[in-house]
Amino acid sequence: MRALITGATGAIGVPLVRRLLLEGWCVGALLRRDLSGEEYRRLFQGHIDTIAGDVTTPLCGVAPEAVAALRGHFDVLIHAAGKTRYHESLREETFQANVAGTRYALELSRALDIPYFAYVSTCYVAGRSTYLGENECGRSAEAHNPYEASKAEAECLVRAHETRTLILRLSTVIGDSKAGEVANAGGYAAFVRGFWLARERILRYPEHPFWVGLNPESTLNLVPNDWVAEHMCKAIGARMSGTIHLAHPEPVRMGWLFDLSVRKLGLPLTYRRIEAERTARWHDPMWRKIQESISEGIVGYFGPYVMRDTTFGLERAAQIPGFRPPSTISQEVIDAQLDYMINNLFQRKRVDRRDRLVRQSLPA
Ligand SMILES: NC(=O)c1ccc[n+]([C@@H]2O[C@H](COP(=O)([O-])OP(=O)(O)OC[C@H]3O[C@@H](n4cnc5c(N)ncnc54)[C@H](OP(=O)(O)O)[C@@H]3O)[C@@H](O)[C@H]2O)c1
Numbered sequence: 057m058r059a060l061i062t063g064a065t066g067a068i069g070v071p072l073v074r075r076l077l078l079e080g081w082c083v084g085a086l087l088r089r090d091l092s093g094e095e096y097r098r099l100f101q102g103h104i105d106t107i108a109g110d111v112t113t114p115l116c117g118v119a120p121e122a123v124a125a126l127r128g129h130f131d132v133l134i135h136a137a138g139k140t141r142y143h144e145s146l147r148e149e150t151f152q153a154n155v156a157g158t159r160y161a162l163e164l165s166r167a168l169d170i171p172y173f174a175y176v177s178t179c180y181v182a183g184r185s186t187y188l189g190e191n192e193c194g195r196s197a198e199a200h201n202p203y204e205a206s207k208a209e210a211e212c213l214v215r216a217h218e219t220r221t222l223i224l225r226l227s228t229v230i231g232d233s234k235a236g237e238v239a240n241a242g243g244y245a246a247f248v249r250g251f252w253l254a255r256e257r258i259l260r261y262p263e264h265p266f267w268v269g270l271n272p273e274s275t276l277n278l279v280p281n282d283w284v285a286e287h288m289c290k291a292i293g294a295r296m297s298g299t300i301h302l303a304h305p306e307p308v309r310m311g312w313l314f315d316l317s318v319r320k321l322g323l324p325l326t327y328r329r330i331e332a333e334r335t336a337r338w339h340d341p342m343w344r345k346i347q348e349s350i351s352e353g354i355v356g357y358f359g360p361y362v363m364r365d366t367t368f369g370l371e372r373a374a375q376i377p378g379f380r381p382p383s384t385i386s387q388e389v390i391d392a393q394l395d396y397m398i399n400n401l402f403q404r405k406r407v408d409r410r411d412r413l414v415r416q417s418l419p420a
Contacts, residue, residue, distance in 0.1 A: 057293065058082040058129060060170065062111055062161055063136030065091070067281065068176055068229060070099055070239040072136065075285035077103050079293065084130065086116055086137075086164075099239075109164075111137045111157035116164045123167050132292055133165040136176040140203060140242045142358070147202035154206035158213050165219070173214065174222045174292050179277065179303050179368045180361075181208040181225065189369035190225075190299050200360040211299075220297050227277035227303035227368065228361070229284050233389055236396030244278060245397050247358045248317050251325065252402050258323055266325045270362035272311025277303050277368070280389065283382045291376045300376070303368040308385045310362050316387060320394040 059076055063069040064085035076083050077100075085100070088110040096102065107126070109116040115123065139146070139153035158175065165173050181194025183204050188195075193215075194208030214221050230245070231238030241249050251258075258266055284302050291300055311327060318325040373379065383389075 057131045058084070059132050059134055059292070060084045060086065060107070060126075060130040060168070061134040061136060062086045062109075062116070062157075063138060063176070064104070065089075065099060065239065066136060066138075067238050067240040067242050068226070068284070069136045071232070071281040071285040072134070072288055073100055073104060075282075075289045077101070079289055081289075084126075086111070086118070088117075111135075111160055112152050114160055114163065115167060116160045118164060123164075126168050128169050130168060130170045132172040132174055133161065133168070133170045134174045134176070134288075134292065135161040137161070138176070138207075142201040142203045144202060150202045151206045151209075154203070155209050155213070158210035162213060162217050165217075170219070172220045172222070172292075172295060173217055174224060174288075175211070175214045176288075177211055177223050177225045177299075178204070178207050179225045179227045179301055180204050180366070181211060182366045182368070183208070184360075186365060187367050187369070188301075190301050190372045191369075220295065222291060222295075222297055223299040224288055224291065225299060225301045225303075225368070226284055227279050227301075227307075229281050230278050230385075230389075231280065231393050231396050232282050233280035233383065234282075234392060236392035236394070238281060238393075238396065238401070241397065241401045244276065244313075244393070245401060247362070248321070248394065248397055249402060250358070251318060251321055251323055252398075255321060255323055258325065262324070266323075268314070268325055268327050269359075270310050270314060270327050271364065272309065272314070272327060274310045274363055274365045275307035276310055276313055276361060277307040277366075278313075278385050279304050279382050280385075287373070287376055287379065290378055294377050296372075296376065298372065300372045301368045301370055302373060303370060304382050304385065305370060306384070308390075313390065314362075316390050317394060320391070320398075 059081055064073050073083055083104040084107055085104050086107050086109040107118060107122055109118045137157055139150045181204055182188035183195045183198030183200060185195055185198055194211050196205045196208035199205035211223055214223055228243040287302055314327050
């Protein structure tokens with residue numbers, strides 16, 4: 057099988073490309089940036105062809121000569137490029153990347169005569185609903201943020217495409233189940249990163265108790281990227297169609313996850329039920345400022361996912377040939393994630409826009 061993949065450098069794309077190569081696929085990746093030799097080898101072990109392009113431009117910016125040369129070459133286009141930021145201020149770029157990006161990926165698939173299109177979506181197209189089945193459409197009207205709305209809208213475009221299509225809805229994907237390795241700090245890693253960025257300031261005010269608003273009994277649906285990549289690869293290899301949820305049947309409790317995470321970071325943080333968060337010691341201006349910067353400036357972006365439960369139908373996933381349920385998200389699995397984040401992700405020099413916003417919003 058020959059696959060063309062977008063988003064190959066991302067948290068989902070990297071383990072997926074590795075898995076595809078392991079299973080003997082030929083892989084071409086549409087990349088919008090030149091990778092240095094070292095980065096290329098680290099990500100792809102030197103085994104894939106790359107095509108220059110950008111999903112936010114018509115035909116994904118692929119040059120006409122490349123379109124002519126590649127027509128009929130691929131069996132599937134796997135569209136895993138996208139923006140995974142939740143903030144309202146990023147609405148326009150989120151829609152450009154996720155909705156226009158999907159439209160152009162479908163257009164490219166048509167131009168290259170690719171008979172099968174697999175779209176990487178999210179279980180959180182459920183929005184505020186407490187349950188989403190695999191046979192149900194995403195609910196953009198119920199979306200918590202532009203990200204969820206854009207993914208639900210993009211799914212509609214995929215469903216209307218004329219060839220066979222598969223929508224793979226993933227829950228919150230963490231790093232590798234053993235090594236914790238992950239290409240980018242999204243989802244759970246972004247949540248932890250908020251505390252990491254604020255740690256010096258938190259430690260500077262030992263007399264102030266820090267409460268983080270969350271619902272300890274609610275769940276976060278974490279799935280390791282090695283399990284996700286394996287099952288995406290199997291579902292695509294079997295040319296399945298329709299929509300499949302790759303989510304955990306037994307998601308972890310938020311209180312448990314929070315305690316493990318802040319203990320590892322060595323921070324004197326504790327959680328408070330979200331309803332009670334605003335009432336405690338609200339008169340103290342310094343405490344209030346710090347508190348606001350933590351709960352709203354940082355963790356607020358991840359708010360809906362730490363407060364409430366959504367469950368996802370999993371019947372079609374169980375039909376993937378060779379399906380096995382994900383293993384338990386144990387303390388060892390979470391420890392591996394945190395070790396990897398602290399030693400690798402959080403040490404990177406690159407400061408992206410969100411990190412800058414977070415830093416600016418913190419009290420000096
Ligand atoms: N991670 C999760 O927990 C999760 C869960 C559910 C669904 N998903 C879905 O999985 C997809 C990938 O997410 P991710 O977590 O892998 O995100 P990520 O780590 O931020 O990676 C995004 C990928 O998309 C590429 N990309 C972004 N804009 C592009 C553009 N204009 N043209 C070409 N490529 C572009 C990036 O390339 P560069 O290297 O050039 O930036 C990168 O390869 C998203 O659509 C997301 O909705 C992810």
